[in-house]
Amino acid sequence: MxxxxxxxxxxxxxxxxxxxxxxxxxxxxxxxxxxxxxxxxxxxxxxxxxxxxxxxxxxxxxxxxxxxxxxxxxxxxxxxxxxxxxxxxxxxxxxxxxxxxxxxxxxxxxxxxxxxxxxxxxxxxxxxxxxxxxxxxxxxxxxxxxxxxxxxxxxxxxxxxxxxxxxxxxxxxxxVLENVAWSLGQPIELEWLRMHEIEMKLLGEYPLIESVDKFPRFLSHIIPADNTRILDASKVRMGAQLHAGTTIMPGASYVNFNAGTTGAVMVEGRISSSVVVGKGSDVGGGASILGVLSGTNGNPVSIGENTLLGANSVTGIPLGNGCIVDAGIAILEGTKVGVNAGELAKIIEANPKAKLKKAGKEEMVFLKGLELAGLHGVHFRQNSMNGMIIATRSKREIKLNSELH
Amino acid sequence: MxxxxxxxxxxxxxxxxxxxxxxxxxxxxxxxxxxxxxxxxxxxxxxxxxxxxxxxxxxxxxxxxxxxxxxxxxxxxxxxxxxxxxxxxxxxxxxxxxxxxxxxxxxxxxxxxxxxxxxxxxxxxxxxxxxxxxxxxxxxxxxxxxxxxxxxxxxxxxxxxxxxxxxxxxxxxxxVLENVAWSLGQPIELEWLRMHEIEMKLLGEYPLIESVDKFPRFLSHIIPADNTRILDASKVRMGAQLHAGTTIMPGASYVNFNAGTTGAVMVEGRISSSVVVGKGSDVGGGASILGVLSGTNGNPVSIGENTLLGANSVTGIPLGNGCIVDAGIAILEGTKVGVNAGELAKIIEANPKAKLKKAGKEEMVFLKGLELAGLHGVHFRQNSMNGMIIATRSKREIKLNSELH
Amino acid sequence: MxxxxxxxxxxxxxxxxxxxxxxxxxxxxxxxxxxxxxxxxxxxxxxxxxxxxxxxxxxxxxxxxxxxxxxxxxxxxxxxxxxxxxxxxxxxxxxxxxxxxxxxxxxxxxxxxxxxxxxxxxxxxxxxxxxxxxxxxxxxxxxxxxxxxxxxxxxxxxxxxxxxxxxxxxxxxxxVLENVAWSLGQPIELEWLRMHEIEMKLLGEYPLIESVDKFPRFLSHIIPADNTRILDASKVRMGAQLHAGTTIMPGASYVNFNAGTTGAVMVEGRISSSVVVGKGSDVGGGASILGVLSGTNGNPVSIGENTLLGANSVTGIPLGNGCIVDAGIAILEGTKVGVNAGELAKIIEANPKAKLKKAGKEEMVFLKGLELAGLHGVHFRQNSMNGMIIATRSKREIKLNSELH
The missing domain is CATH 3.30.70.2010 (Alpha-Beta Plaits)
Incomplete structure (x- = not known):
């Protein structure tokens, strides 16, 4: 027929x-x-x-x-x-x-x-x-x-x-996927390499291997938007999603599969599997956003819009829009974060739906990182005079995502 | 004619x-x-x-x-x-x-x-x-x-x-530059890839793309000195300057255009655009030196000679010769740095032209990072017993740059 | 004859x-x-x-x-x-x-x-x-x-x-080794490139250079085990040793020659020359393990089994089995680490052969990093309320290496 x-x-x-x-x-x-x-x-x-x-x-x-x-x-x-x-x-x-x-x-x-x-x-x-x-x-x-x-x-x-x-x-x-050697974008079985190693090496025909992995690279399959930049193909695994305008620098950055950006984002750090980063945000040099397999107790991390993760910072909780994590500090689910009453009031004002209690007159309350998860407009820093991790209302503009609000 | x-x-x-x-x-x-x-x-x-x-x-x-x-x-x-x-x-x-x-x-x-x-x-x-x-x-x-x-x-x-x-x-x-796909050093228009994607993929002729960027890589155009090493071409953008004897390791390092070294430098961290690092200095694994577009308020950062930036440290201020920034800490323009009277006197002695006031008998004065910018022989560290960021006179030799002094 | x-x-x-x-x-x-x-x-x-x-x-x-x-x-x-x-x-x-x-x-x-x-x-x-x-x-x-x-x-x-x-x-x-340019795995003398630069560039025949180094890449010579992954060939220098099951991610990781793993290890950070990492351990994103040439006073660092180095942490001392170094902190030989009497007792219990004195009733003793070197089951963290670096007994299981014990 x-x-x-x-x-x-x-x-x-x-x-x-x-x-x-x-x-x-x-x-x-x-x-x-x-x-x-x-x-x-x-x-x-x-x-x-x-x-x-x-x-x-x-x-x-x-x-x-x-x-x-x-x-x-x-x-x-x-x-x-x-x-x-x-x-x-x-x-x-x-x-x-x-x-x-x-x-x-x-x-x-x-x-x-x-x-x-x-x-x-x-x-x-x-x-x-x-x-x-x-x-x-x-x-x-x-x-x-x-x-x-x-x-x-x-x-x-x-x-x-x-x-x-x-x-x-x-x-x-x-x-389901095989672990293979990749040579100029072509997959080669490792066992085949082993079988032909003697002959290929002696003849000077051993192939250039650029990686050994189950996954290929994003750029071997995907043509990015005209204003997207990926300075090193090894930094983005196939299955990552990069919104137009995203830049992936070659220093310490990496975007795993099933992770990426939903707007133009500057990426100089690591976006682990399951992490989503919003428009206008900046993942600073060496910054790490933890994935579900690396320290977040299985809670996937979303980073909002217009949020800045400082160089070499580590983020293990979701963040809203307009946040800042200062260079070099780590905010994990269990990190105790000091907030004074005045700043707490401002944070609550910026997050009317958040379940935060206003503090009394006492100087400082301590909240766990997880209690601050997903809030907008929070600035995380370490007081360099006494080592305390604190949160204040950030001076960054909280841009609302019109699709979400 | x-x-x-x-x-x-x-x-x-x-x-x-x-x-x-x-x-x-x-x-x-x-x-x-x-x-x-x-x-x-x-x-x-x-x-x-x-x-x-x-x-x-x-x-x-x-x-x-x-x-x-x-x-x-x-x-x-x-x-x-x-x-x-x-x-x-x-x-x-x-x-x-x-x-x-x-x-x-x-x-x-x-x-x-x-x-x-x-x-x-x-x-x-x-x-x-x-x-x-x-x-x-x-x-x-x-x-x-x-x-x-x-x-x-x-x-x-x-x-x-x-x-x-x-x-x-x-x-x-x-x-002025076009954003293009780079394939074995040759630039390809993204739109051309899109037009030929179906045919090339079905014929198995899709090119290997190593990056998508406006800039090519340094090593596609420049032959370095005999004693210079660049372990990964993606780490140095065209327009960077690497003095003879510089080594660029492949971990978390990166040298942007209009940035680089003026002497033999060990680079395992990030040298952002506009940053200059002097002879004999060591940019430790994952260390970040901020560029004019990333947190320095537009002040370009110079690092002197014989200065050590520890692993995963972050530097947002210029440093002179013979300084140390300890592993894992961040010194930014606004960081408050504790200095005790004795160490301050030694720092002033090593920097006779600096505009620093000697402290009285009080234990400790707090200076902003910016006030310590460009000084020689300063050791930045975090007191691990109380979290305070402090500066002392480093024990590193302050080598003078004969061209500058 | x-x-x-x-x-x-x-x-x-x-x-x-x-x-x-x-x-x-x-x-x-x-x-x-x-x-x-x-x-x-x-x-x-x-x-x-x-x-x-x-x-x-x-x-x-x-x-x-x-x-x-x-x-x-x-x-x-x-x-x-x-x-x-x-x-x-x-x-x-x-x-x-x-x-x-x-x-x-x-x-x-x-x-x-x-x-x-x-x-x-x-x-x-x-x-x-x-x-x-x-x-x-x-x-x-x-x-x-x-x-x-x-x-x-x-x-x-x-x-x-x-x-x-x-x-x-x-x-x-x-x-003994020459510093050469590597083009698709083949070494080229830099002086030869210089001699032919004009002709090759004008004819459009200048070779793609992927690195300039004395050493080739591991994957240009070695076929790893079927369950080993190396997502970017530039990250592992020839002379490194990777035990079957090791994964090298492409973010900030690096394994130098004469360094590596003795079991299946997840590597997203730096394993400097002379460093050995044991089975089941996890070198987090951007974590640095210092080598003999970078801050350990010549003492090579071994990391035991089932030990976790958090993202962007720095380790300058050997660690035993089942340890944790929290994200973003640095433990060097001279770091003063606070340990309270109760935790110290537990650490001693887990390390019967260690030369540690039990503390009296005082709240806290301070030990140097070097004094805690090589111990099993230690959790290093920074108290985020007061900045103190402390050690407690980790909750990780201490797996014994049957070959060593």
Missing amino acids: ALRITIDETDFKALVQEIESQEGYRKPIGFGIARVDRGQLSPEKILQASFPVVNWNENFGSAAILIAALQESGVDVDFTSSEFVYDVKKKFVKNAMNAFTPYLNLALGEAHKNVQVIKTLDWIAQTEKLKKDYRIVFIFEDDAPLSPEAVYLKLYALSTGKAPIRSLNLSGAFG | ALRITIDETDFKALVQEIESQEGYRKPIGFGIARVDRGQLSPEKILQASFPVVNWNENFGSAAILIAALQESGVDVDFTSSEFVYDVKKKFVKNAMNAFTPYLNLALGEAHKNVQVIKTLDWIAQTEKLKKDYRIVFIFEDDAPLSPEAVYLKLYALSTGKAPIRSLNLSGAFG | ALRITIDETDFKALVQEIESQEGYRKPIGFGIARVDRGQLSPEKILQASFPVVNWNENFGSAAILIAALQESGVDVDFTSSEFVYDVKKKFVKNAMNAFTPYLNLALGEAHKNVQVIKTLDWIAQTEKLKKDYRIVFIFEDDAPLSPEAVYLKLYALSTGKAPIRSLNLSGAFG
Whole structure:
């Protein structure tokens, strides 16, 4: 069987509706076609998946066509699993070309990118075999990913900003991915290196290895916005999300997967996994924001807008907008922070919804870091005359996030 | 018209004098010929300029010849602008060859490098078109640079040590340079990557991107001295200046443009833009020296000679020779620093010109960081028994900079 | 003369015994055959040595054969020097092939790796000249290395884990190695770059330089264990030792040569030269462990098992098992650390062999960092109410190292 040629947009939509109305059909949360790098020794292992286009909660019509193109080429698409992954074959491409006929000439530039992918595959298939190089992936349920292709699709959804940080289920992703050597962006099995070490070293052909990791680098897959800067590709793992205008300096900075920025942010420090930093904030040189796996008792840290983390400071609690953590100090959940009555009143004024009690006339109350979590306009510092960690009302402007307020 | 062949050095000098005496002629502050990388989509955009030789307040005779070689090939050199940039064409090269005739056979090794450039261009022009690949740049006035070529020439003047750090006007340089992806040292327009993403990813031809930035890396343009070490090229931005013998470790270090060292320095921390560090000093692992854009109220920080910044310390004030900032502490302009009367007397003795008042018999005076700025022989530490930041007379030798004293 | 063909294992062993019984014969501590990169301008300079296999206190039979293969090809092997290095020539390879005859067909995979090296050299020699590309190295005495080949062999012994960290004499290694530019893993003399700068830049052929250093990167020579991760090759110098399961994050981390881990360790900070970190420990983001050259008065620092160094902390003393250094604090040899009587008793209980005196009823005693060096189960923190650095009994489990206890 073959998927039919559609003659115009109306006909295309009719076909989509026909496909979607089939028994058991499910619209995928995400889908895409990837070129995959397979193991040199174990070709059944997928070492990397490069998606030219990813779809996340969008383009359901294209998804229907691609599903039908698989079905009509004899593949039994299983809608009951959380994900479905299959090889891209010539018959499938031909089916998709048929169904996409009205769009073939329109698929250029930013338009109809999924159709562009099919056209390019059709063009490749005319001159060479598709072999096992391409895989199509559908995610029907945001469960723990079962395949490297599904992990990559989720990392792409995060890194393209199509899915918010922390919104996806990545449980077990580390177990699904292979740990490989990366040479000029290409993954190599470590065991293959071992098998060929003697020969390659003696012939002077040992490859340049830039990293050994389960994850590739962000810049090997993602093209950032024109005003985003990443001064060292090693500093941003695939799966990180960097909002336009973000700058990642090369000193002590790092952005892990499932972490990043939601506005233009200057980053000279570490944004651990699960951390989100808001617009206009500044993560100073060497500053560390702790992740769920490193000292926050599992509470993910969000940093608001227009907040400054000083050089070599450490933050283990969420912070609101317009805060300052002074250079060199550490504010953790259990840190006792002195606040005098006057400053406390000002902090409460800036945070009307916070559950803070005003202090009496006593000079100073001590609050735990966790009690100050998420507040706006707080300046954390260490009194250099007596070593006390204190909080005052910061002089930074508290910019409100119009999307949140 | 053509520039004439000169027959010997005397004749050459006569020609130079003739050129320099023309109405309106100005000797350029800096000049050079660069090979340029142009935009893949917008060839009018200069993405990078590689200078084999830069001249800064030197070689005015060669400058005169190159200017006349342009003029005689029909180019109207505008001396009234702060800079002049033009394509290098075959006629220009021929003119310069003529005028440089007495030096053609002498231009080897370290001798007559500008003539070597012209000879090489002449050799290239014999086998291929020069196209739009080469640009000649003259800077007549140290104004804000107007072109990428002028920005690069100034960055070269800094990075080759021909112009002191902070001595050049780089206002607006960020606006003049394009933000591009760097792949094996070559700049690529982000929009070009976007246009070819589908095709390149499906064909497995997506380039390795090592950074996205307006600036290239120092080591893509500058050959350091034999005893200089840079363990990771991403750590030093083009426009930085590293004196011979400087070592840049790969941990948390970074040297921004218009910043660097004026002697052999061990660098394991961050040297922000505008910061200068003197001979024999040690910027410890993760130490941060704040730049004019990061917490110093616009006061650029100089660190003297033989000064030690401990691991993870933060310095926001200038320091003299023979100082120590202990590991993990932060000395900012507003930090209150306790000094007891005895130590203050010793500090004053080591800094006879400083405007410090001796303390009375009271135990301790508190000075702001800014009041201690630039002093020699001060040891900053935190008393671990009571948390007080204190300053004492350091036991480090205060080596005097013979050039400054 | 030629080394004879051996007919079986018994014959081979007889030959080995014959060789070893010669007058003056010494078994080498280490040996191996390397492909070398020589200076572009000074081919007598060895810029890099790549060993496909290294032997360290092992495989003495193979060593005997290789020594005899040299001798029978006319080389006078000097057993009186601490090391012996010689070019690998076709005659030598033929001799070794003869003697290794019983093993030629067995030398595959993990078996008989030295024989695999000889077989590969024999195969190479059949199609091309061996030129000066290969060197054989024997180390007879662990003295200061005299040649780059011997330095590399020792670095390999450390990085493959065949020799413990700090166990080898590397005195003067810096003086023996050349400082070179590294381009895609290949070393280039700086002077060669200078000589060709004009031509290469004008032709657009200037090489990508990733570092300038005497040492190559660990990942250019060593294939780590399957569960080891190194997210940025620049972070680990050749000569470092990383136990299986160690992860090196790309933020502020670094592992110098002759330093590393003896178990699975999470590394987000700096492991300076001579530092050893034990199983299950965590070097937090930006944490610095001082090396013998940076603030420890020459005492190398060992960190035990299951110990946590908080983000941006600094450690200048050895620590035992199950310790915690809180984020952002510095514990140096001279740091005065407050311990109250109750906690001191618990620390003494956890460290029965330590030479600590119990405190009386007084609230607090102050011990220097050095007095607490190497203890198990100590939690270092700063009291955020009064700035005092204190030590308490940590709640971490003290796992004992079965090899040490």
